[in-house]
Amino acid sequence: MKNAVLLLLIIPILSGNIWAQESPTTREMNLINWQEFEKFVPEKIETVLLPTGTLEPHGVIPNGSDNLAPEAMARELASEVNALVAPTLNYGMTGTLAAYPGAFAMSEEVYRAFVGEILEGLHKNDFKNIIILNGHGGGQTAVLQDLAAELSNKLQVRIMVINWWSLASEDTFAVFGENGGHAGNNESAYMQAVTPDHIHPEWYTGPEMTTPYPSSSSWSAYPFPSSIGLYEPGEGFPTFDQDQAKEYFERVNTRVANLIKEVIGKWDMAGLFRE
Numbered sequence: 001m002k003n004a005v006l007l008l009l010i011i012p013i014l015s016g017n018i019w020a021q022e023s024p025t026t027r028e029m030n031l032i033n034w035q036e037f038e039k040f041v042p043e044k045i046e047t048v049l050l051p052t053g054t055l056e057p058h059g060v061i062p063n064g065s066d067n068l069a070p071e072a073m074a075r076e077l078a079s080e081v082n083a084l085v086a087p088t089l090n091y092g093m094t095g096t097l098a099a100y101p102g103a104f105a106m107s108e109e110v111y112r113a114f115v116g117e118i119l120e121g122l123h124k125n126d127f128k129n130i131i132i133l134n135g136h137g138g139g140q141t142a143v144l145q146d147l148a149a150e151l152s153n154k155l156q157v158r159i160m161v162i163n164w165w166s167l168a169s170e171d172t173f174a175v176f177g178e179n180g181g182h183a184g185n186n187e188s189a190y191m192q193a194v195t196p197d198h199i200h201p202e203w204y205t206g207p208e209m210t211t212p213y214p215s216s217s218s219w220s221a222y223p224f225p226s227s228i229g230l231y232e233p234g235e236g237f238p239t240f241d242q243d244q245a246k247e248y249f250e251r252v253n254t255r256v257a258n259l260i261k262e263v264i265g266k267w268d269m270a271g272l273f274r275e
Contacts, residue, residue: 027078028085037125040084046128047083047264049074050118052144053135054092057100057227059183059209059238060200061191064090066135069187072194073164074133076253081260083131086122089115093140099223112143119147123157128273129264132161133256156273160263164256171251175244181210181236182229186248188238193249201240210237 024040026032051074053066062068067090074085094105122130132144141163148159165186172179172186180186192199211226212233230236
């Protein structure tokens with residue numbers, strides 16, 4: 001009888017502790033239960049990380065590198081920036097590499113409408129800060145920036161777009177001593193830290209697999225002649241060095257996390273779109 005009374009007293013306490021906890025059982029929106037989501041958003045979690053990318057060739061690393069990199073980044077940073085991680089938008093606006101096997105390209109019209117609906121949905125779910133971790137450049141970046149500007153004012157929500165490879169340019173020079181490239185030293189290193197089993201240095205035959213991007217309007221070619229594009233001639237060749245991969249991964253994540261915290265802190269200090 002005494003044990004039964006104790007059990008009746010303990011059960012409500014344990015039940016209450018589920019919702020008294022400081023962190024959710026998962027940071028991924030794909031995995032969290034609706035009841036737990038309701039308890040944490042927006043009372044304890046105001047930020048969502050949205051990874052965006054596309055499918056296109058990347059030398060001897062995965063076609064989905066533009067998806068896998070920001071997705072891994074979001075998972076690494078979610079606790080530190082107190083955010084949930086939205087499902088990755090795996091299809092995007094592939095440009096001059098769309099002709100390569102395994103690539104996938106959406107039109108700007110469809111992509112703009114699709115991403116716009118996603119951002120509105122995240123706002124509807126009461127997130128105050130939407131951080132787009134973008135893994136793919138070109139016209140996709142411009143569309144994301146346009147949508148961020150348009151919907152921020154329309155919805156009264158705070159949106160930031162981060163192109164991690166540009167933000168981490170200083171880290172690229174610090175780790176490799178030179179500039180990077182698409183599927184070059186920087187992106188290959190980050191992906192080597194994320195998915196080492198799917199990096200294939202044995203398929204890399206050397207500089208002939210790369211092409212420096214043309215300066216200004218000197219020339220253009222469709223499709224682009226190489227799936228490894230260098231930002232500077234003679235620089236950015238992939239190294240496949242595990243120590244560099246680990247260091248670069250950590251440096252990039254730290255830089256992105258610091259930026260997110262800084263911008264949210266300044267948004268809060270200015271009292272922007274708090275309601």
